[in-house]
Amino acid sequence: MELLLGVLAWPLAILGMIFLIAGAVGMTRLPDLYTRLHAASVTDTGGTLVIGLVLLLYAVFVYGSAMVAIKLLLIMGFTLFTAPTASHVLAKAALLSGLVPVDGKGEPLLESSEQATQLGRSRPDASSAVQEKR
Amino acid sequence: METFIVGVLLSFLVIIAIGIIVLRDLLAAVILLGVYSLIAAGAFVVMDAVDVAFTEAAVGAGISTILYLGALRFTTDRQKPRGHDSLPALLFVVLTGALLIYGTLDMPHYGSATSPAQTHEQVAVRFLEVSGDEVGPPNIVTSVLASYRGYDTLGETVVVFAAGIAVMSLLGLRRRRPQQDISDDERAES
Amino acid sequence: MLFSVIAIALLVAMLLTLVRALAGPTAFDRLLAVNSFGTKTVLLIAVAGFLMGRPEFLDIALSYALINFLGTVAVLKYFELPDPDSGHYAEDDY
Amino acid sequence: MRRYPRQSHRVLQVMTRLLVPFMILFGLYVQFHGDYGPGGGFQAGVIIAAGLILYGLVFGIQRARSVCPPSWARVMMSLGVLIYAGTGAVTMLLGAHLLDYDVLAHDPLHGQHWGIFAVELGVGVTVTGVMISLFYGFSSARNSIDRKNSGLPSDVEASSTVEHPQ
Numbered sequence: 068m069e070l071l072l073g074v075l076a077w078p079l080a081i082l083g084m085i086f087l088i089a090g091a092v093g094m095t096r097l098p099d100l101y102t103r104l105h106a107a108s109v110t111d112t113g114g115t116l117v118i119g120l121v122l123l124l125y126a127v128f129v130y131g132s133a134m135v136a137i138k139l140l141l142i143m144g145f146t147l148f149t150a151p152t153a154s155h156v157l158a159k160a161a162l163l164s165g166l167v168p169v170d171g172k173g174e175p176l177l178e179s180s181e182q183a184t185q186l187g188r189s190r191p192d193a194s195s196a197v198q199e200k201r
Numbered sequence: 202m203e204t205f206i207v208g209v210l211l212s213f214l215v216i217i218a219i220g221i222i223v224l225r226d227l228l229a230a231v232i233l234l235g236v237y238s239l240i241a242a243g244a245f246v247v248m249d250a251v252d253v254a255f256t257e258a259a260v261g262a263g264i265s266t267i268l269y270l271g272a273l274r275f276t277t278d279r280q281k282p283r284g285h286d287s288l289p290a291l292l293f294v295v296l297t298g299a300l301l302i303y304g305t306l307d308m309p310h311y312g313s314a315t316s317p318a319q320t321h322e323q324v325a326v327r328f329l330e331v332s333g334d335e336v337g338p339p340n341i342v343t344s345v346l347a348s349y350r351g352y353d354t355l356g357e358t359v360v361v362f363a364a365g366i367a368v369m370s371l372l373g374l375r376r377r378r379p380q381q382d383i384s385d386d387e388r389a390e391s
Numbered sequence: 392m393l394f395s396v397i398a399i400a401l402l403v404a405m406l407l408t409l410v411r412a413l414a415g416p417t418a419f420d421r422l423l424a425v426n427s428f429g430t431k432t433v434l435l436i437a438v439a440g441f442l443m444g445r446p447e448f449l450d451i452a453l454s455y456a457l458i459n460f461l462g463t464v465a466v467l468k469y470f471e472l473p474d475p476d477s478g479h480y481a482e483d484d485y
Numbered sequence: 486m487r488r489y490p491r492q493s494h495r496v497l498q499v500m501t502r503l504l505v506p507f508m509i510l511f512g513l514y515v516q517f518h519g520d521y522g523p524g525g526g527f528q529a530g531v532i533i534a535a536g537l538i539l540y541g542l543v544f545g546i547q548r549a550r551s552v553c554p555p556s557w558a559r560v561m562m563s564l565g566v567l568i569y570a571g572t573g574a575v576t577m578l579l580g581a582h583l584l585d586y587d588v589l590a591h592d593p594l595h596g597q598h599w600g601i602f603a604v605e606l607g608v609g610v611t612v613t614g615v616m617i618s619l620f621y622g623f624s625s626a627r628n629s630i631d632r633k634n635s636g637l638p639s640d641v642e643a644s645s646t647v648e649h650p651q
Contacts, residue, residue, distance in 0.1 A: 073393075080393055084400035087431065091407035094427065100419050103411070107423055111430045118397060118434055122441055130446055138449040142437065142456045145507070146430060149460040152500040153426050160467045161419045163489040184489060202395050202442060206435075209402050213409060220413045228469070232421045235462050236412055239425075239432045242455070246436045246448055251523040254436075255515075258454050259531040262429065263461040264616055267538060270469045271623030336597045338520035346525065347601040351584035355569050358608050362566050365615030369559075372622035450515070450523050454532060457508050461539050464497065468542050471491050 072128055080121045086114035099169045100161055108154035112147060119143040162187030203247050210244040228278040231269040238262055248311070252342045394442040401435045422466050429459035494543065501543040508536030516609045520598075526605035530612025538620045546624050558617040565611025572603045
């Protein structure tokens with residue numbers, strides 16, 4: 068039982084840690100907000116889910132407590148919903164406030180911040196009126 | 202292991218605090234205060250102060266950010282540039298800080314079994330041993346707060362109430378009538 | 392052992408996130424860092440509960456998972472023009 | 486970076502609709518489970534208020550006001566203190582000291598249970614009321630500085646505000 072738990076839990080935990088650290092490194096190293104967002108959002112949610120799964124294994128098989136398991140599931144569920152929403156809202160707000168995405172060399176991908184604002188608008192007609200610079 | 206985690210979290214706190222002091226952008230400072238309370242709550246949990254951590258989690262992450270932002274809306278999010286850094290002021294601050302740190306040397310170590318809180322007339326031991334039979338709740342913090350020290354908590358509730366009244370009287374209590382329905386997008390594009 | 396390793400990995404990730412929170416050129420970068428930091432704190436609190444053999448602490452992690460979102464939304468609302476009296480959205484507005 | 490006129494966030498609205506009931510439910514759990522786990526009236530009040538504040542931030546203050554009118558919040562502020570102090574008064578009327586809950590039921594342990602329940606409820610109601618009132622107060626107070634600093638062209642500013650009749 069112990070062995071089985073270890074065999075299941077360790078790979079999951081290592082996967083989760085890789086997610087978390089990769090996301091954090093990406094957040095420090097990448098050039099602009101949108102790429103950082105891209106690095107951080109998926110890995111955060113994924114890392115939380117995977118490590119939550121490890122904790123869930125322990126909650127079920129070691130502590131045998133249904134309450135702990137339910138709370139862990141709730142935490143995982145809320146993270147699964149709120150973290151992507153927060154990323155979406157963050158990106159949309161950044162576009163609306165006119166933050167222009169840049170590429171690896173630091174060159175802007177849009178002509179002006181007004182274009183970014185237009186892209187951030189939720190109305191389809193407003194966003195289709197803008198095409199990218201290249 | 203717990204000591205290590207607490208140490209790392211506390212050093213994060215110091216880094217954040219220095220960052221808050223250095224940054225001129227008050228909005229950034231408010232955002233960093235959110236991180237501060239996150240770290241503080243983490244440290245409280247690892248130190249076993251669960252109820253304190255809960256309060257920090259509930260108040261620090263959500264409500265205090267909103268109140269700070271509300272305050273920023275009344276003023277501005279840029280800090281005024283400082284005139285000049287005066288040397289006597291710096292000396293004074295360093296001296297006060299050194300005195301405070303000197304004062305902490307007398308304090309009992311973290312988790313010490315011989316600290317006055319543990320040994321004074323065996324109060325802590327008494328609560329731990331008798332509160333289950335006297336008051337009931339398994340969470341002794343609740344029985345201390347609500348029963349043994351009910352006067353205190355009554356006072357605290359009144360303080361919260363008074364603070365709410367004070368802020369509302371500062372912000373103005375006027376009622377407002379409902380607005381006509383105009384879609385926000387229409388208004389922005391008109 | 393397992394929980395200690397996860398906790399250390401979380402602390403390293405938190406440190407890197409903290410760098411972004413302090414350095415981030417725009418407020419959005421800081422906000423992203425705070426949001427991500429919140430997720431990691433939720434995990435750290437949960438892991439710490441297991442590490443100390445008292446997983447009942449998950450209440451706090453749960454409240455953080457719920458409230459962390461609120462702070463992000465509040466800061467983002469700060470960037471909108473103040474329009475306090477007209478908080479009206481049409482139902483079919485997207 | 487500049488501020489922008491309000492946009493509606495569909496994703497945020499759907500998520501908020503999902504999340505707010507859970508926040509309030511969790512607040513109630515913290516309120517009534519404080520005897521057994523961490524938490525109590527204060528934390529519960531803050532969490533419930535946070536749920537309503539999230540609703541107000543996403544759907545607009547006007548809607549939050551129709552869910553919980555400011556007058557209710559004001560009543561809640563004082564109601565909580567009244568519940569707390571009233572518990573003390575009841576214990577005094579029953580012949581014990583102020584806030585000595587032993588006399589509230591047939592045996593002391595039950596009395597303590599009821600007393601703690603009432604007192605925590607009082608704290609929770611007050612804190613919820615205060616937090617909601619603070620949010621309403623901060624969000625509805627108008628100010629001119631903000632518009633000056635917003636950095637938008639003046640026509641957008643003018644169109645994004647509605648002159649409201651006093």
